[in-house]
Amino acid sequence: MRHAWSCLAGLVAASPVAAQLSARTDVSVAGRYVWHGISRAAGLVAQPSLAFGLRVQRLSLESGAVLHYELDAASSGELSETGAGGRHLGEQDVWGAASFVLGPTRLHAGVVRYAFRGDSSTGGVGSARNTTEVFASVSTTSRYLNPSLEAWWDVERVRGAFLRASLDLPVLGWPFPPYAFVFVQTELGMNIGQGPNPTRPGELANFAKRGITHFGLGLGTEVRAGRVATLAFGARSQLNVDAAAKADGPGRTRDFVVWLWSGVTIVLGRNERGQ
Amino acid sequence: MSRRRRVLVPASVVLLVGCGSTHLHVPGVLSPAPRPGTEAVLQAGFARVDITPPPGVGLAGNGPEGGEARGYRLRLYARVLVLADAGGNRLALVVADLGLSSALLHRRVAALTARTDGIGVDRLVIAVTHTHAGPGHFFEAAGYNDQGSSVAGFDPVMVDSLTARIARAVHAAVADLRPARVAWGSRAIWGQTRIRSLPAILRNIPLPSAPADAPGLPQEYQLVDPDLVMLRVDQRDPTSGVFRPAGAFSIFAMHGTGNAPSNDLLDPDIQGLVERRLERHIDGGGDLNRVSSGFVPRAVYLFANGAEGDVSPAWPPQSRCNVPTLAPLPALNGPFTRTLWEWRAPTATHLGACRHAAREAISVIGKNVGDGAVALFDALGPALTDRLELGRSFATLFLRDSARALGICSEPALGLSTLVGADDAHTRIDGWRLFGLFDVGLEQGSPNPDVPGCQGHKRQLLDAAFRGLANRLFISGNLPSYAQVMVLRLGNRVIGAVPGEVTTTAGRRMREQMLASAREAGQPVSAALILGHANGYMEYVTTAEEYTAQYYEGGSTIYGPGEAAMFTRELGRLAASVSRGDTLPATAAPPLDLDVGHRRQILAGKSSTHVPAPRIERVWCSADTLYAWLQLGAAGEWPVAAGDVSTQARVEVVVNDAARTLVSWDDDPALEMHLRSRRGGLAWWELRWSGVKGRTYRVRIPSGVESDPVACSLP
Numbered sequence: 001m002r003h004a005w006s007c008l009a010g011l012v013a014a015s016p017v018a019a020q021l022s023a024r025t026d027v028s029v030a031g032r033y034v035w036h037g038i039s040r041a042a043g044l045v046a047q048p049s050l051a052f053g054l055r056v057q058r059l060s061l062e063s064g065a066v067l068h069y070e071l072d073a074a075s076s077g078e079l080s081e082t083g084a085g086g087r088h089l090g091e092q093d094v095w096g097a098a099s100f101v102l103g104p105t106r107l108h109a110g111v112v113r114y115a116f117r118g119d120s121s122t123g124g125v126g127s128a129r130n131t132t133e134v135f136a137s138v139s140t141t142s143r144y145l146n147p148s149l150e151a152w153w154d155v156e157r158v159r160g161a162f163l164r165a166s167l168d169l170p171v172l173g174w175p176f177p178p179y180a181f182v183f184v185q186t187e188l189g190m191n192i193g194q195g196p197n198p199t200r201p202g203e204l205a206n207f208a209k210r211g212i213t214h215f216g217l218g219l220g221t222e223v224r225a226g227r228v229a230t231l232a233f234g235a236r237s238q239l240n241v242d243a244a245a246k247a248d249g250p251g252r253t254r255d256f257v258v259w260l261w262s263g264v265t266i267v268l269g270r271n272e273r274g275q
Numbered sequence: 276m277s278r279r280r281r282v283l284v285p286a287s288v289v290l291l292v293g294c295g296s297t298h299l300h301v302p303g304v305l306s307p308a309p310r311p312g313t314e315a316v317l318q319a320g321f322a323r324v325d326i327t328p329p330p331g332v333g334l335a336g337n338g339p340e341g342g343e344a345r346g347y348r349l350r351l352y353a354r355v356l357v358l359a360d361a362g363g364n365r366l367a368l369v370v371a372d373l374g375l376s377s378a379l380l381h382r383r384v385a386a387l388t389a390r391t392d393g394i395g396v397d398r399l400v401i402a403v404t405h406t407h408a409g410p411g412h413f414f415e416a417a418g419y420n421d422q423g424s425s426v427a428g429f430d431p432v433m434v435d436s437l438t439a440r441i442a443r444a445v446h447a448a449v450a451d452l453r454p455a456r457v458a459w460g461s462r463a464i465w466g467q468t469r470i471r472s473l474p475a476i477l478r479n480i481p482l483p484s485a486p487a488d489a490p491g492l493p494q495e496y497q498l499v500d501p502d503l504v505m506l507r508v509d510q511r512d513p514t515s516g517v518f519r520p521a522g523a524f525s526i527f528a529m530h531g532t533g534n535a536p537s538n539d540l541l542d543p544d545i546q547g548l549v550e551r552r553l554e555r556h557i558d559g560g561g562d563l564n565r566v567s568s569g570f571v572p573r574a575v576y577l578f579a580n581g582a583e584g585d586v587s588p589a590w591p592p593q594s595r596c597n598v599p600t601l602a603p604l605p606a607l608n609g610p611f612t613r614t615l616w617e618w619r620a621p622t623a624t625h626l627g628a629c630r631h632a633a634r635e636a637i638s639v640i641g642k643n644v645g646d647g648a649v650a651l652f653d654a655l656g657p658a659l660t661d662r663l664e665l666g667r668s669f670a671t672l673f674l675r676d677s678a679r680a681l682g683i684c685s686e687p688a689l690g691l692s693t694l695v696g697a698d699d700a701h702t703r704i705d706g707w708r709l710f711g712l713f714d715v716g717l718e719q720g721s722p723n724p725d726v727p728g729c730q731g732h733k734r735q736l737l738d739a740a741f742r743g744l745a746n747r748l749f750i751s752g753n754l755p756s757y758a759q760v761m762v763l764r765l766g767n768r769v770i771g772a773v774p775g776e777v778t779t780t781a782g783r784r785m786r787e788q789m790l791a792s793a794r795e796a797g798q799p800v801s802a803a804l805i806l807g808h809a810n811g812y813m814e815y816v817t818t819a820e821e822y823t824a825q826y827y828e829g830g831s832t833i834y835g836p837g838e839a840a841m842f843t844r845e846l847g848r849l850a851a852s853v854s855r856g857d858t859l860p861a862t863a864a865p866p867l868d869l870d871v872g873h874r875r876q877i878l879a880g881k882s883s884t885h886v887p888a889p890r891i892e893r894v895w896c897s898a899d900t901l902y903a904w905l906q907l908g909a910a911g912e913w914p915v916a917a918g919d920v921s922t923q924a925r926v927e928v929v930v931n932d933a934a935r936t937l938v939s940w941d942d943d944p945a946l947e948m949h950l951r952s953r954r955g956g957l958a959w960w961e962l963r964w965s966g967v968k969g970r971t972y973r974v975r976i977p978s979g980v981e982s983d984p985v986a987c988s989l990p
Contacts, residue, residue, distance in 0.1 A: 024607040051607040066611045095610055112610055135610060141602050144711030146614075168614055169710055173601045175339035175703050176422055181601065181616040184710075222616055230615055265615060267606045 020055040022269025024064075030261035033068055033081070033090075034238065036152070036162055037189040037214035037245040038206065039257065040125070041090060042079035043072030053269070062110075063096040076123065079249040081116060083124025089117045090125065097135075108137040123250065129204065131157040144169060153193075157204045160193025162213075171219075179224045189213040191242060208243035215239040220261075233262035296417055297429055297874045301379060303671065303864025304386045306395035309363035309856055312452075317661045318359040319508045320451030321522045321575035324444035326371060326437060327351045327541055328410045328913050329958070330950040332877055333426025335411030336374040337700045340536040340598060341424030344410065346949040346960070347541040350942045351409055353441050354550070354577045356508065356524050357394070357448040358455075358765070364665040364855045366763060367394045367445050368524055370577035371437075372543035373403040374531070375423070376774060378415040378759055378811030379869060380437055387442035392449040396864045397669035400761060400772050401441065402579045402809040404546035406531035407700070408538055413437055415811060417872030418689075418753030428875025436878065436913055454511040456518050458658035459768055459802075462651040463488070463501040467640050468529045470495040470779065471587040471698045472826035474720055479780045479820045499586055500779050503527040503647055504804055506765060507655040518659070520557045522574045523652055526770075526804050527644065528581035528779065533588050533637035535630045536700035537596040537621075540947060545588055548641025548944060550576045553648045571923075576648070582782025582805045584775075584815050584828050587699050588640050594633035597621040598703040618703060638944065666764035666798075666853040669863050670845060674813070674834055675756045681841045683834035684729035687754040688746045690830025691716035691734045693814075697827035722825040730835050732823045754833050757867050759810040760842065762789065762849035767801040769793050769853065771846040774811030778828055781818045781839040782807075788843045789850040796851035803850070816842055878913045887957070889976045896967060896987035901928065903962040903974040903982065910953035923977050928964050931971040931984040938972070939964050 026049045033041040051064030068091040074080030081090030097110025111134045118124025132155050139148035146168040153161045166187040174180040191207040207213055220234030237258040240246040246253040312318065327350045334341045353371035367388065381401045389395035403409070411423040412430040420429040470476050473495045476483055485497035505525035509518040533545040543550070557574035599618035606615060620626075678685035695705035695717050707717045714721065722732035728743070737745040761772040769789050777785065782805040789803040815831040822829040822836040832838050892904040907925055924940035926948070939946045945966040951959045962974065969989035974982040 022607060024612065026612055028613070047611075049609075049611060051609050051612065053607045062607055062609060064607070064609050064612075093611065097609060099605075099608075101605065106605060106608075108608075110610065139603075143600060144708075146603050150610075168603065170601045170616060171709065172707070173616065173618060173704070175618070176427065177425055179618060183614075183616060185614075220613075232613065232615075263613060265613070267604075267615070 020269060022053045022055070022267065024051045024053075024265065024267045025049065026263055026265045028261060028263035031259035032257065034236075036164070036206065037216070037238065037240070037242070039079055039245070039248060040081050041068070041070050041074075042248060043070060043074060045070055058101045060099045060101075062099065063094075065092065065094045067092050074123075077249050077252075079247070080123060081118045081125045083119040083122030085122060086119065086124060091116050104141040106139050108135070108139075110135055129157065146170075154206070158194045158206050159197070159203065160195070162194050162206070163190040163192060164188070165190075177224075181222045183220050183222070185216070185218040185220065185236075187216040189245075206244060211241070213242040214245045215241070228266050228268055230265040230267075231262075232265070233260070235260050295873045297871050299379065299869045299871055300866055301382045301869055302386070302866045303382055304389040304395045305859050305861065305864050306389060306398045307393050308858045309365065309393065311361070311363040312359060315361045316454045317361065317457065317663050318452040319455035319457070319510055319521065320357045320448040320453065321508075322355040322444040322447035322451060323571065323575050324353050324355075324440045325350055326353050326373070326440055328433070328436070328878060329910070332410040332412060332433070333424030334374075334408050334538070334541070335419070335423035336405070336407035336409070336531075337424065337536045338422060338696060339425055339702050340696070340700055341407065341411075342537065342539045343426050344541045345539040346947060347941075348947050349543050349547045349551075349944060351406075351541055351543055353444055354575050355441075355444045355448040356522065356575065356577055357445065357452060358663065358665055359452055360663065360665045360855075362856050365392070365394055365398055365449070366665050366667060366765070367392075367399045367448065368577060369399070369401045369441055369445065370524075370579045371401065371403050371441065372406055372409055372547060374405060374407055374409040374411065375414055375419060375812040376401060376403045376808045376810060377413050378755070378757060378774065378867060379434060379871065380413055380441070381759065381810045382867065383434060383438040384442045384445065387438065388445045391442075391446050394445060394449075396759070397667055397761070397859050399445070400763065400806065400809050402772065402806055404531050404543060404578060405580050405583065405776075405808050406542065406544040406546060407536070408534050408540060408542040408544055410541065412877055415757075415867070415869050415871065416753060416755040417870050418750070419812065420872040421753065426877065428873050428877060429871040430875060430877040432876070432878040432913070453513065454661070455521070456509045456659040456661050457663050457766070458507045458655040458660065459505070459766060460507070460651055460655045460658065461502045461504040462647055462654070464503050464527070464644055464647040465490050465501050466492060466496060467589050467643050468496070468499045468501070468586050469493075469589055470498045470585050472585045472719070472821075472824070472828055473498075475817065475821040475824035475826040475829060476585060476778070476780060478824050479818055483780055496589070498779065500528050500582060500782065503644070503651060505648065505651050505655065507652055507659070509659055520574065520652070522557065522576055523553065523648075524577040524579065525648065526579050526581040526806055528583040528586045528782070528807075529644070530583050530587050530699055531580070532699035533590055533633060533640060535594055535596050535633035536598075537626050538630060538633070540949070545637050545641045545644065546578050548637065549645040549648055550578045552641065552645030553652055556649045556652070578648070580807045582777040582779055583807055584778035584781070584817065585821075586779060588636070590636045590640075590699070591632060594629055594636050595700070596626050596629035598701060598705070600703065634944070663766040664764065664855070666855040667761065668849040668852045668854060669759070669761045669859055670849060671864055671867070672758040672760060672845065673756070674758055678834070682837040683841050684837070686743070686747065686751050687833035688730050688733060688735050688743065688835075689750050689754070689833060690825055691736065692719045692721065692825050692827050692830030695719060695827070719826045720824055722823060732825050733830060733835070734825065752870065753872065755811065755813045757811070758813055760845050760849060761810060762846060762853055764793075764798065764800065764853045767799060768804055769798065769800050769850050770804045770806050771850070772806045772809035773816065773842055773846075774809060775807065775813045775816050776828070777805055777807050777816045777839075777842070778818065778821055780821065781816050781842075784818065784839065785843045785846050788847040792847035793850040793853070798850070798853060879909075889978060889980055891974055891976065891980055891982045894974050894982040894985045896985055899965055899967050899989075901962075901964045901967050901972055901974075901985065901987055904951065905960045905962060905974070905976070907958055907960055907976070910956055910958040925976070926962055927975045927977060929973050929975050931973050935973070935975070939966055
C-alpha cells in the first residue's frame with residue numbers, strides 16, 4: 001500500500017508542467033446519505049472516493065469513483081440501501097467529466113454510472129435501480145458568493161432532469177497556518193423530469209411531482225493539515241418538500257432532517273493549495 | 276449547564292489555547308559602577324556583525340502576509356557604537372536590521388556584556404530598523420512569535436544565535452574604543468515619508484500643522500517629522516594620531532516597509548541602502564563611486580528609527596501586491612466531492628510586477644535619504660568636539676500589575692483594525708464583511724461607538740456578542756506584559772528609548788516633556804529625541820485623540836488610550852533622573868516572566884562537521900540578468916558559535932578581464948540569492964544579478980572556485 005502511494009506521488013510529481021496530473025482521495029463519514037435531496041440511508045455511512053485529473057491549460061479531464069458503505073446494520077423498516085441486516089457496500093459510482101475554466105467561472109460536463117449493491121428483498125436498493133446520469137454545471141467565484149447551477153439528466157431508468165442550485169458562502173478564514181475555514185452551504189433542488197411519467201407508467205421515478213424538492217442549509221469547518229490534507233466537519237439540514245425527499249423508511253416521512261458529517265481529504269499534484 | 280461542566284469547559288479551552296507555550300524567567304543584569312578608563316577623554320568604538328539567518332525563517336512584521344524567507348538580498352547586520360566618557364561611563368548603542376526589538380534579546384545580550392564589558396541592561400540599547408524582511412522567532416511575547424509571520428514559533432536557537440553575535444559585536448566595539456570627536460546635527464528630508472493614517476493624526480488637538488519651511492507637498496507628506504538627526508563620530512587613528520571619520524548614529528522616522536509584503540527574501544529594506552550609502556561615502560573619502568573597502572565597509576552607520584508609528588516610506592501604490600483571497604479550491608471538484616477552500620494567491624505575474632515596483636521605490640528612497648545623511652555627515656565636520664557627557668536612566672514597567680498607577684488598561688487587547696493590517700501591508704481579511712453585508716469591524720477607521728470599558732473605542736474580536744471574553748481567552752495572554760523604558764543623555768541631547776512604535780504626534784509630545792523635565796532638573800540639554808523599537812516591543816503608541824479613530828495604529832495600542840500619556844510621564848521622569856557614574860537599584864530591572872509561545876525548531880541547532888567544498892554548477896545570462904546555480908555549504912544551519920562576522924562575500928561576480936574586476940557580490944541590491952533546494956543536507960542556490968552591462972563575466976566563490984566565462988549581451 002505504501003509502495004502504491006509512493007508510485008502515485010511520484011507519478012503526480014513527475015507530470016510535466018504543460019499537462020498537470022492531480023489526484024484526490026476523500027473519506028467522509030456522515031449520519032445520513034442524501035442524494036439529490038433524497039435520503040437513501042438514515043444511519044452512519046462511510047464514503048471513500050478517489051479521483052484523478054489531467055489538466056492542460058484551461059481544460060481538465062477528470063475521473064473518479066465513490067463507494068457508499070453503511071456502517072449501521074439497518075433493521076426492518078429503516079431507511080437503507082443495503083437492506084435490513086446489511087452492513088456493507090450499498091452503492092458504487094464511477095464518473096468522468098471534463099471541465100473548462102474561464103476566469104472565475106468553471107464549466108463542468110460529465111457522466112455518472114450508479115450501481116446499487118443492496119438486497120431489494122429486504123428493503124434495499126438492488127441492481128434493478130442501476131442507472132446512468134449525465135450532468136453539466138456552471139459555477140463561479142467571487143469574494144463572498146460562490147454560486148453553482150447543476151443540471152442532471154437520467155438517461156437510462158428515469159429519463160428526466162433534475163436541477164440543483166447551490167450557494168457556498170465563506171464565513172471566515174483563519175489567515176495563519178494551519179488555515180481554517182468556516183463556510184455556509186445552501187442548496188435548492190428542483191425536479192423537472194424525474195417524476196412519474198404518465199405516458200410510461202412502468203418507468204421508475206425519483207420524485208413524486210415536478211417542482212422544488214428540498215431546501216438545504218449547512219455549516220462546515222475545514223482545517224488544513226499540512227500541504228495536502230484537509231480535515232472537515234459540519235452539519236447539514238434539509239427542509240423536504242417533495243414526498244420522495246420526505247421518505248424516511250417504509251411508511252415514515254420527515255419534513256426536516258439534520259445530520260452531521262466529517263471527512264478527510266488528500267489532494268496531490270499541482271492543484272494542491274499553495275497558501 | 277452543570278457546575279462541573281461550567282468549570283471543565285473553560286478550563287479545557289484555556290488548556291487548549293495555552294498548551295505548549297514556553298515560559299521563560301529572564302533576570303535583568305544591571306551595569307556595575309563604571310571605572311574611569313586610562314584615556315581621560317571621550318572614546319568611541321564601532322563594530323558590525325552579520326545576523327543574516329538561513330532561509331526557512333519567517334519574515335516578521337506583516338502578520339499572515341509575512342512569508343517564509345527563500346534567500347536574501349542585502350545582508351542583515353547589527354551595528355554597534357560604544358561610547359565611553361572620561362568618567363568611564365559606557366553606553367552601547369546597537370541598531371540591528373531586524374523587524375521588531377525584543378526585551379528577551381536585550382536582556383540576554385546584557386547578561387553577557389555586563390560581565391565582559393560592564394554594559395548591563397541600563398547601558399545597552401538594542402534598537403531595530405523595523406525592516407519587514409527580517410527574521411522572527413526571538414520575541415518576548417507569544418503573539419509575535421506565533422503570529423508575526425506565516426511561519427509560527429519561538430526558536431531558542433534564534434535567540435541564542437542573535438545573542439551571541441550581538442554580544443560579541445558589543446565586545447568588539449569596546450575593544451575598538453579610541454579617542455573620538457563627535458558632533459550632533461539634523462537635516463530635514465522631505466518627500467520621502469508620509470503619514471499613512473491621515474484621518475487619525477487630524478484628530479489631534481491642537482491640529483498638527485506643517486512647519487513654515489515645509490515644501491509644497493500633499494498634507495500627508497507635510498505632517499511628518501522630517502528631521503534626520505545624526506551624531507557623527509570621528510576616531511583617532513592610532514598610528515597617525517589624526518581624527519578620521521568613522522561612522523555615525525542617527526534617528527529618522529520611517530517604517531521599514533519599502534519591500535512589497537509578498538517579498539520572500541531577507542533584506543534590510545530602505546534602511547539597508549541608507550546605511551550602506553553613508554558607509555561607502557565615508558570609506559571612499561567622499562566619493563560614492565569609489566568602492567575601496569571591499570565587501571564589508573570599514574565605516575559603521577547606525578540608522579535607527581524614530582517616532583515612525585504612522586510614517587510610511589513614500590512607496591507607490593503599484594508596489595503593494597494583492598493579497599490572497601478566500602475561494603473554493605478547483606481541485607478535482609467532481610460530482611460527489613466536497614468543496615474545499617483555499618487562500619488563493621495572486622498570479623505570479625502580478626507578484627513579480629509589484630515586487631519590482633517596490634524594489635524601484637526602495638532604490639529611489641534609499642538614495643534620497645542616503646544623500647541627505649551624507650550631506651548632513653559632511654556638514655557636521657566643522658562642529659566636531661571631544662566633549663560628550665553620557666548619562667542614562669532606566670525603568671521596567673509592569674504593565675498589567677501596575678496598570679492603575681500607570682493610567683493604562685490592566686488587560687491588553689488587539690483591535691480588529693490591527694488584524695486587517697496597515698496601509699503598507701493589508702492582510703487578506705481587510706474589509707471582510709459577514710456574508711458580504713454585515714460590518715464586523717475588519718477595517719481601519721471603524722471605532723466602537725459605544726466606547727465600553729477601558730479600551731474605549733477599540734473594536735475587539737467578537738466583542739459585540741461576548742464583550743472581552745474572546746480577547747481574554749485567545750489574545751491578551753499572548754501580548755507583552757512589560758515595557759523597558761530608557762532615557763540616554765548624549766551631550767546636549769536626551770533620547771527616549773521606547774519599546775514600540777510611537778506616532779508622530781505622540782512622539783512630539785514625549786520629546787517636549789522630556790526636554791522640559793530635563794531642563795527643570797538642571798540638565799544642560801537642547802533637544803530631545805525618540806528612539807523607537809528599542810529594548811522590547813509592545814506594538815504602537817498613539818495619542819488618546821488618534822486612538823479614537825481606530826486606525827491600525829490605534830487598534831495596536833494594546834494597553835488602551837492612556838499609553839502615550841504613560842510613556843510621556845515616564846520619559847519625563849526618567850529624563851529628570853538621568854545619572855552617571857553610579858549603579859541603578861535592582862528595582863530598575865527586576866526579572867521578567869515571559870510567555871514566548873510555541874517552541875519550534877526552525878534553525879538547525881548545531882554545525883555540520885563535514886561539508887563538501889562549494890561548487891558552481893551552471894552560469895548563464897538571460898536579458899539583463901546573470902544567473903548561476905551554486906552549492907554553498909550546509910542547508911539551514913546557523914551555528915551559534917561560528918560565522919558571526921562575515922568578512923568576505925560568499926559569492927562574487929567579476930569581469931572576465933585579467934584583473935578580474937569585481938562588479939558585484941552577495942550584498943548588493945542588484946544581486947539576489949534564492950535557495951533552490953536542500954539536497955543531501957546541502958544548500959543549492961540560484962544567484963540572480965540584474966546589473967549586466969553587456970560584458971563577459973565570471974561567478975566566483977572566494978574560496979577559490981571560479982566559473983567559466985559567460986558573455987552577456989545588452990537586452
